[in-house]
Amino acid sequence: MSLTKDEVKHVAKLASLTLTDEEVTKLEGQLSETLEFVDKLNEVDTENVEATHSVTGLQNIMRSDESEPSLSQEQALQNSKNTENGQFKIKAIFEND
16 A cells, blocks of 8 residues: 555644655655555454464462551651651752742
8 A cells, every 4th residue: 555645744744743845755655665564464364363462371460459557757757857847848949049
């Protein structure tokens, strides 16, 4: 399947890309080659092939989401050099100096 320059420009517009005429010409050939390869894949007989979502057989292993006690405010602040009103006190990030 060969793409025309107008089709390449249309695809570029859909992707919000600004292309030069040189880029359009280059992509015209590259995208056409890609589509030809996909067409070859469509020729493969897959009638007796079972559909699958994974070929490795691996599965995600996840632990159950269980809540656990967290640090108390006092424990969380115990190693901090600067605290104020039960919170970490840090130098301002946005200063006008």
